[in-house]
Amino acid sequence: MRHLISMLLQNEAGALARVAGLFASRGYNIESLTVAATHDVEASRLTLVVFGDDAVVEQIIKQTAKLVDVIEIAEITLREHVERELLVTHVEAGAAAVDACLAQFGGRLLQRAGNQSVAEFTGRAEEVDSFLDALRLVGNIVDHARSGIAAIERPIAMA
Template identity: 70%
Template sequence: MRHLISILLQNEAGALARVAGLFASRGYNIESLTVAATPDAEVSRLTLVIFGDDGVVDQIIKQSRKLVDVIDIAELTRREHVERELLVARVDGAHDRIDACIAQHGARVLERHGTNTLVEFTGRPDEVDRCLDAFARIGEVSDHARSGIAALERASVAVV
């Protein structure tokens, strides 16, 4: 099963490595990992996506809470949440076909050089997959980068 985990941790050297190491030491490959500072410069939010057995993931989460750098941890998988991912792709092809695809998916042009168009798209991971597939059908996607998932619990259910 897919697990989406949000961790608030101290923004200091080695904190990320300790948390990621805990998952890796249990044999779990991290599918997606994003980390960035929060409004509090001393705290970072780490968002992980892993696939695995519910019981084992629950145990890893309990063990993660014991790490000195971890302030809070929540599995968002079964909670109401919003998740987004950024795609930047280099597409080579006819501008009119690329522009139609951009309009259909709500992407935007970052730059153009000859038949090469650099595009940006932000959406849920499944939407990013569909957008990337659409670009591949109308041109050559010569390169792309995905940011990994950023997620927050919905404000209507978040504890404040």
């Protein structure tokens, strides 16, 4: 099963390595990892995705919560949340074809020179995959970079 885990870490050297090391020591490959400072410069938000057995991942989360650098940790897979991934891609294709893909998916052109375009797209991982598939149908993907998933819980609606 896919597990989406969100945590706040102290924003200091070695914190990320300790968390990643704990997952690696249990034999779990981290499929996606995104980390950046939050509005509080002393804390970083880390979002990671792993696939694995529910009970084992739950145990790893409990062990991760005990690390000195971890301020807060939660599996948000089944909670109301928003997740997005950023794609920046260099595609070789006709301008009209690229523009049609951008319009269809809501992407944005960053740069163009002849039949070379650099574009960005933000969406759920499946949407990023679909956007790349659409671009492959009209041209050649020269290169691309994906950010990994960033996620946050949705606010609870007030009654």
